[in-house]
Amino acid sequence: MFIRMEGSEAQPYFLRVAAGVRRAIAEESVAPGERLPQAKELAEGLGVNLHTVLRAYGVLRDEGLVEMGRGRAVRVAPAASAGRARVAEMVERLAAEARRWGLAPEEAGALVTEAMR
Amino acid sequence: MFIRMEGSEAQPYFLRVAAGVRRAIAEESVAPGERLPQAKELAEGLGVNLHTVLRAYGVLRDEGLVEMGRGRAVRVAPAASAGRARVAEMVERLAAEARRWGLAPEEAGALVTEAMR
DNA sequence: ACCTATTTGTCCGTATGTATG
DNA sequence: CCATACATACGGACAAATAGG
Numbered sequence: 001m002f003i004r005m006e007g008s009e010a011q012p013y014f015l016r017v018a019a020g021v022r023r024a025i026a027e028e029s030v031a032p033g034e035r036l037p038q039a040k041e042l043a044e045g046l047g048v049n050l051h052t053v054l055r056a057y058g059v060l061r062d063e064g065l066v067e068m069g070r071g072r073a074v075r076v077a078p079a080a081s082a083g084r085a086r087v088a089e090m091v092e093r094l095a096a097e098a099r100r101w102g103l104a105p106e107e108a109g110a111l112v113t114e115a116m117r
Numbered sequence: 118m119f120i121r122m123e124g125s126e127a128q129p130y131f132l133r134v135a136a137g138v139r140r141a142i143a144e145e146s147v148a149p150g151e152r153l154p155q156a157k158e159l160a161e162g163l164g165v166n167l168h169t170v171l172r173a174y175g176v177l178r179d180e181g182l183v184e185m186g187r188g189r190a191v192r193v194a195p196a197a198s199a200g201r202a203r204v205a206e207m208v209e210r211l212a213a214e215a216r217r218w219g220l221a222p223e224e225a226g227a228l229v230t231e232a233m234r
Numbered sequence: 235a236c237c238t239a240t241t242t243g244t245c246c247g248t249a250t251g252t253a254t255g
Numbered sequence: 256c257c258a259t260a261c262a263t264a265c266g267g268a269c270a271a272a273t274a275g276g
Contacts, residue, residue: 070242
């Protein structure tokens with residue numbers, strides 16, 4: 001699995017690293033559930049700092065593309081969890097926000113239905 | 118405006134700082150559009166590092182509660198933008214994700230409506 | 235059940251970049 | 256053009272959770 005910095009050089013390193021890993025996943029050069037290079041190694045390989053890679057991985061975790069945690073390896077999220085679970089989480093967050101701003105349940109639902117057409 | 122660390126001591130600093138600022142906003146001890154303390158000052162006041170505060174502010178920006186940028190002060194987001202615009206953005210993101218995973222428009226809308234009851 | 239190595243998570247410090255006013 | 260203040264990157268240190276023996 002080859003990972004390189006991706007995207008415009010104007011972008012910050014951590015986003016370019018994230019883009020590189022994202023591409024590797026998209027191209028399926030890494031399978032779901034499989035290990036990604038540990039942060040330290042990847043950092044050395046790319047010539048950037050450990051923290052920069054950790055931040056990049058963090059971005060991908062927020063996107064639901066990878067799973068990671070202390071003492072564990074970074075792995076490509078299983079397709080199932082990257083799907084159902086991820087959508088469910090976004091639904092929860094949106095529902096909370098919509099409620100906070102006084103939208104009715106049907107209103108919020110309609111917004112989403114509309115946005116998808 | 119008084120800002121203190123909030124929440125369990127088991128939580129990381131940056132989350133406790135974020136919680137403290139969030140509370141100050143919620144209590145309306147800071148008005149929308151008003152300046153929040155600059156990161157460096159707040160860091161000194163709380164006895165934590167500058168980065169810790171910047172990270173906390175970053176969390177709040179992701180939540181849409183504050184606006185910030187290079188060379189600008191950190192300000193409480195105007196109520197309007199923290200409302201309509203924010204929900205709209207989340208709707209867009211959810212729609213994109215739901216489409217990606219093959220959900221029908223009505224399905225996604227129903228999930229949201231359901232989640233709000 | 236214990237110990238140990240591995241690996242991410244957080245925090246601090248410092249330096250430099252860069253958009254804003 | 257200059258001062259301000261956030262943004263990124265690097266480096267070091269230690270904590271904490273996991274996995275393996």
